[in-house]
Amino acid sequence: MKIIVCLKQVPDTSDVRIDPETHTLIREGIPSIINPFDMYAIEEALRLKEKFGGKVTALTLGPPQSLKALTEAVAMGADEAIQLSDRAFAGSDSWATSYTLALAIRKLGEFDLVLCGKQAIDGDTGQVGPGIASQLGIAQLTYVFKIVNLDPEARLITVERLLEEGREIVEARLPALLTVLKDINQPRTASFIKIRDASKKNIPTWSAADLPGVDPAMLGLKGSPTQVIQIFTPPMRTGGAQLIEAGTVRESAALLADKIIAEKII
């Protein structure tokens, strides 16, 4: 099994700031973590490798400091990690991000699976996984919460997906791209020693020039079809809750029920 995991470094808190001039997010100065959904993708890749043998490659596209996310992935057990970092990649929307990651995956050669988290907790789009799959022309299985079966001989994978109405069991030919949900596993934590060892590992950085067949016009802000024209904070809820306090619990409950019914929702 040759498995590629795409991961994104995201701010740890929801405490984000906006550059007032460029209207882009200022990511510097905020503690960063691996996107929580991507942790499940790494863990799942490692479990598949433990079962079937093979190699796990972690891939990230981001600013120089995103190397830390790859170090953590290596400490968890990834065999190899590649960082995609270049000024030319800056400002990528989901299309340009998918394009760049797909080029890097092609460069890595043959593979069986690409694993991604279902979405990143900062952008929340969930579109990069499907974007990569389409760029690579392979099957995509989104919202996966269980790998039911993997048959390397028959080159088939069977998964359970979580949809609005319930679960769906789907089989796909390999190679395939999966985006995974939280429920799929419990990610391991890397020991201090492994983190120390991983930080000594040489993780290569690829720039745009390292990607075969790259069209520079398709990269970064310039290559992004969407343009953010304004960023603003949503109107806040003000004042906090109106607390209902009557003599007894029953009276309070009755009063609250009346208030909710008056909102004409029910």
Add this chain to the structure above:
Amino acid sequence: MALLKIDHDKCVGCEACIDACPFGALSMVDGLLEVSEACTACGACLLSCPMHALNLLKEREAEVAIDLTAYSGVWVWVEQFRGEVGGIPLEMLGQGRKLADQRGVALTACVLGHKVEHIAEKAISCGADRVFHVDDPTLEAYRTGPYSKVLVDLVLEHKPEALILGASSRGRDLAGSVASILHTGLTADCTGLEIDTETGLLLQTRPAFGGNIMAAIVCPYHRPQMATMRQHVAQMPVPDPGRRGQIVPVKAVLTEADIATRVIDSILEKDEVSLADARIIVSGGGGVGGAEGFKTIRLLADVLGGAVGASRSAVDRGWIPYAHQVGQTGRTVRPDLYIACGISGQIQHLAGMKTSRVIVAVNKDPQAPIFGVADYGIVGDLFEVVPELAEQFRKKLEKK
């Protein structure tokens, strides 16, 4: 000489362009792509190439690779599951109708499935002027490959200016694939879609960072402008059975052998009201104390006809399955009424529910952050308050 330039270093021989060419001008000769004199430089192949190996010589100078004026009309994908249409695609038709009227163009619905003629008719009654009705056994259950291929081909042939999909699991799955293949912009999970009166562009508003930031996004130089939109933010159309429209039958393009996936089974979780569709959600958190405690939560949810939600702490302790989790690592919900019981209101939970219309909190701790976003609150033991609340609602709603 043909105007089309092929970059053989980039071409991987996938032949997507051969199918895309309306004039049969492309072919593989000894493993190399060749273009014949039949090429009219229409550009249909440019969009089909995943490797961007195709260029039209004259176009290269301009930033704008396509003729934007050739694109007209608003399209909506009408999602169906087993021949039934949920609320979200109808809402999208309502939203699409509004945008089409503002632009003075037609609204087209794309109905894909098997034996779904009734949905095509429904789409017209809900505002569509035209329906592309693609009926084929390969489209019976949703699968990315065949659905994406049908939509991509329709877009390349008819050139809509905008394509709107509901931000359901399938809508997001499909939109990501279609936008990637068409090389166009996609704004996911919009909470607002309008036409900018000056430019005529689709102005797309979406939350990011768990709703802490809103972004207004446009797609100026690529078509169609694509967006997925969340449920419960647009107006539901009032169906008019007398409305007239055109149903255009379209053939599916892929055969079963071309499709890399197979749906083996769908397991409906029937006793569960879907969180995404629910207008009322009653959620429990750490204060519920155990799986048994969720019976109290469910009691209130049942009285109100709502769904049961949960905070991460309740899910992580195994009291209730993950499908119920609301928050940053669970589902983002936006019901009319959200009742949080024994939920302190961690920022990750708030991110998933704070745009609900009315929020009610029941918690022992008057300092709990949940009270900061709630409209109404009761400070008290949920096991005393919630059953009483259920009882009061039962009585009062009976009278109505």
